[in-house]
Amino acid sequence: MARKKIVAGNWKMNKTPSEAVALVEELKPLVANEDVDVVFCVPAIDIIPVAEAVKGTNIQVGAENMYFEESGAYTGEISPAMLTDAGVKYVVLGHSERREYFAETNETVNKKMLKAFEHGITPIMCCGETLEQREQGVTMDFIRQQVKVGFQNVTADQAKTAVIAYEPIWAIGTGKTATTEQAEEVCAGIRACIAEVYDEATAEAIRIQYGGSVNAGNAAELFAQADIDGGLVGGASLKADFGKIVNYK
Numbered sequence: 001m002a003r004k005k006i007v008a009g010n011w012k013m014n015k016t017p018s019e020a021v022a023l024v025e026e027l028k029p030l031v032a033n034e035d036v037d038v039v040f041c042v043p044a045i046d047i048i049p050v051a052e053a054v055k056g057t058n059i060q061v062g063a064e065n066m067y068f069e070e071s072g073a074y075t076g077e078i079s080p081a082m083l084t085d086a087g088v089k090y091v092v093l094g095h096s097e098r099r100e101y102f103a104e105t106n107e108t109v110n111k112k113m114l115k116a117f118e119h120g121i122t123p124i125m126c127c128g129e130t131l132e133q134r135e136q137g138v139t140m141d142f143i144r145q146q147v148k149v150g151f152q153n154v155t156a157d158q159a160k161t162a163v164i165a166y167e168p169i170w171a172i173g174t175g176k177t178a179t180t181e182q183a184e185e186v187c188a189g190i191r192a193c194i195a196e197v198y199d200e201a202t203a204e205a206i207r208i209q210y211g212g213s214v215n216a217g218n219a220a221e222l223f224a225q226a227d228i229d230g231g232l233v234g235g236a237s238l239k240a241d242f243g244k245i246v247n248y249k
């Protein structure tokens, strides 16, 4: 069975609430495509106005992070129940920027993965190597560890619904896209890793995105690869080009 493509925008730390609503209004008609799951992952403060603005459209709302506790004395954090109550369906976990600047580890990503599933939120779990790791030839070793630890104690049924985003760190925001071959090779390797940890059926069901300088010009070729089920898009998700990426065919 063919997997449905999923194209998610990661707005990162961009757009005030009023700017967010204006961007949604601009993009709404451009991303109308029922053949693709379209997700806007937005800053926490934009979630409520964006959820309101996308009502009645094909756009789903995602968060860019989430904490792994239910509630309590965790100043500044956002709980899974807060997200679901606001209409969030997806959450980006373990983005390389959170790993680099906010001390996110494979272990905290795993705790967040388990919590997201518990609350019916679909995780988009990010993984990806640095340029140094690629040059040292340890790309797959590093990514397999991220995936294996990230999915610890996640059941096969849960894993089937998850999304993994392969984002080579050297390709994020740099304008340098991995070649189609490099992207497909790693996405196929991630699928093989899921098959080892679970089984073929889980590996066939899980969706794997590519992220890193995806744009209107390279999306079609990337998304045509056997193991690439869509994209996690940063910079280009903030402009009309995102519509062209969603309608890549």
Ligand SMILES: O=C[C@H](O)COP(=O)(O)O
Binding pocket: 010, 095, 167, 171, 172, 173, 174, 175, 211, 212, 213, 214, 232, 233, 234, 235, 236
């Ligand atoms: O989450 C998205 C990625 O970090 C890619 O960002 P980018 O498309 O700006 O390179």
